[in-house]
Amino acid sequence: MLSKNEIKFIQSLKQKKNRLEQGLFIAEGPKIVEEILNSNFIVERIFGTADFFNKTTAIPAGIKQQIVTEVDLEKISCLTTPQQVVAIVEMDQTNIETFQNKDWCLALDGIQDPGNLGTIIRTADWFGIKNIVCSNDTADIYNPKVIQSTMGSFTRVNVYYTNLNEWMATQQVPVYGAVLDGKNIFNLEMKDCGIILIGNEGRGIRKENMRYIKIPVTIPRLGNTESLNAAVATGIILSHLIN
Amino acid sequence: MLSKNEIKFIQSLKQKKNRLEQGLFIAEGPKIVEEILNSNFIVERIFGTADFFNKTTAIPAGIKQQIVTEVDLEKISCLTTPQQVVAIVEMDQTNIETFQNKDWCLALDGIQDPGNLGTIIRTADWFGIKNIVCSNDTADIYNPKVIQSTMGSFTRVNVYYTNLNEWMATQQVPVYGAVLDGKNIFNLEMKDCGIILIGNEGRGIRKENMRYIKIPVTIPRLGNTESLNAAVATGIILSHLIN
Known part of the structure; x- marks a missing residue:
């Protein structure tokens, strides 16, 4: 007992x-x-x-x-x-200092919902993404709901928390940003590396982070809902950029 | 008060x-x-x-x-x-009797998680899908968690509950099934109509429903997690079949 x-x-x-x-x-x-x-x-x-x-x-x-x-x-x-x-x-002490992105990685700008964060980590793992950089106001990876919805993927994906704006300023690879009026994701030319920036569920990507976006991308909408769930949008974007 | x-x-x-x-x-x-x-x-x-x-x-x-x-x-x-x-x-009295599928529709074989069902309805709405046919053991659309996670999309998508196996036997359009060893979804030829069959989060598609699948499809895995979240998988499949 x-x-x-x-x-x-x-x-x-x-x-x-x-x-x-x-x-x-x-x-x-x-x-x-x-x-x-x-x-x-x-x-x-x-x-x-x-x-x-x-x-x-x-x-x-x-x-x-x-x-x-x-x-x-x-x-x-x-x-x-x-x-x-x-x-x-x-807890694993993941330190952003040691991380230089040369491959594909995700950057999360204030994902609030623990289930969304966990599902994004799981989706990243499916597509072989090893690193996710989060703004400090993104949900905590060690929140039990995040851990559960990763289905174990948190053991294979490094998740960093930092001042996202400052971090992006130091990066060399192109930044793809999920926005509402970008280029059609279905028609993009493939590249070898990049940062895929995903915004908060309600307000999207912060204004101060928008200026780092080199390639704004959009999932064309055929129906009527205002937005896609953040994890679903991440999965769709990854499936078109990395395959 | x-x-x-x-x-x-x-x-x-x-x-x-x-x-x-x-x-x-x-x-x-x-x-x-x-x-x-x-x-x-x-x-x-x-x-x-x-x-x-x-x-x-x-x-x-x-x-x-x-x-x-x-x-x-x-x-x-x-x-x-x-x-x-x-x-x-x-509640809206949606009756499967009146529904003949001639376009794209989703068929859900035992989606259990209310959040997943709601997110699938929202994703279907984004891609302009008007009809979802569910097995009787799929989560209830009127569960408050389903309603909330649709973000309002349940008002635009018809969701039917029926004996999925019997219903599929009566359909004329090809059935695409999300499985682990199907054709690469990235290389499929586009069609104009079909039923996209999505299985339960744990056990996948029931054996008795598998035989209706004409085109088994798979999202290629580059990393190590065993599976994708059902709503994320649905979004990725829709984005490759319907655009």
Whole structure:
């Protein structure tokens, strides 16, 4: 059984300030926990049902494991329907200083919705993109909802947070910006590298970041909705630029 | 002030069985409510903050309007952050009997996640798709999370629920199926019409529906994640088939 203090501690990791203070985050479900165990991330502790530990043989020695009841799992889980296992994982200290973009990368200007950010990371991973640079007001990658919706892709994609405007000023490759009145994405000539800049769900790309866009691009609209979901738009743009 | 019974009644519409019994559903936020007021949907009642009614002049006479406090709005809202207005709307009786597909349409085989379904409807609307046929186990369009994530597109796209297998047996246009080992979507020849079949988030397309697929299609993977989000995959496929 988990003690009240343990439950309180794990629950506290739902808040960004506590995650930063502890250097830890939560990940849930057999698939994601398995991906983390196969990555460079360091797992601090695993709370799983007896059923989970019976089925999972891939846990390296040295990682603290604790069998919990379904009732306790529900107390520490961030999901509506808990999925057998909650892992406490060390945050990765990704430093923008070491990153020079020479390939394709994404730049996110204030993506607010955790599900959107997670789905963008997963989509980037599908298209082989290794780096995503986020403005400081983009949702936190270690938010449990982001981690869950990446489906494990956060272990393969570097996600940096920085002053996006200052960072873009230092880059050499062309910037593609997703806007409403750019060039038709279906007719673009392919290039080898670039930064694909995606704006906030409501306001789009900030004015001060617009001036770095060399190739404004648009997904032609045939129907009537005002906009596409940010993750869907990112997927469509990637599928036309990188293939 | 809202009475306890009123609050209880509105909250009851979060459940499918109560929506079916009452023939009513909930929609929230100025943008979506405005789209509904401009559509064929019949609004039964609007609960809004004073601020909402001050700013909104487009409400036709005859619709019951009630000013509510932020505190009351929070009690009836399905959102973490309520957005000024909750509308009670009459469900539309869409009947598959009247629908013969001669254009492009989507067929959804068990999409479970309400956010995914809503985003798929919004994406279909962007690409001018007017009809979506869902298996009976697909998420309910009138689930508040679906309605919210359509961003109003549900007012422009017909969403049918039926025995998908039986329905596909009666169709004349080619069926494109999103699978893991199909033809490269980037190299397909364009056609004028078809059914685009999208499978469940976990198990994909059901075996019994697979046999109707004439053109299996795949989005080539360059990276390492096992799968794409269903709404992102739908957007990418639509952007390559319909443009």
